[in-house]
Amino acid sequence: MQIKEVIVVEGKDDTAKIKQAIDADTIETNGSAVDDRILDQIRHAQQKRGVIIFTDPDYPGQRIRHIVSNAVPGCKHAFLTKTEARAKRDKGIGIEHASLATIKAALSDIYQLDDSYRSEITREDLLDFGLIGGPGAKARRQKLTEVLRIGYVNGKQLLKRLQMFRITKDTFEETMAIIIQEEKND
Known part of the structure; x- marks a missing residue:
């Protein structure tokens, strides 16, 4: 499986795990302190190839997702549940703990946000x-x-x-x- 978009992840362990699962390029935010240099790289990637934000299902991951999606409109999103991202032996939660099949499934089921859409759900x-x-x-x-x-x-x-x-x-x-x-x- 090859993905044309650049995948935004939190760190090098996430990149390593994704590269085991699929053929893709990543940009690492190096944690939740996303700086302007990284945001500029993500903007450039979005213009050239598109971006998928794929962060851990925890507070820091949600914070990174929020920062990047606000700074770089039009990003796509992939998600893991906490159960899918939990290591069997330790208490860690993250993409690096997910199975390769779970990562492939998450990246084949991506969403693009659309603030203009209004559903009938109330x-x-x-x-x-x-x-x-x-x-x-x-x-x-x-x-x-x-x-x-x-x-x-x-x-x-x-x-x-x-x-x-x-x-x-x-x-x-x-x-x-x-x-x-x-x-x-x-």
């Missing part, structure tokens, strides 16, 4: 499905964002994330029906 839908403002909302949000592979968000960010990734109301409702059925079976 805040009331989120309330009706127990995704905000109630017991178990966090766990349901986590399950929804894992299934849709859009990265975990809190209740305030969920509607915006669903809209940005152009999740249709039908897809949303079908996914929630599956999640609710799984909860009943547990």
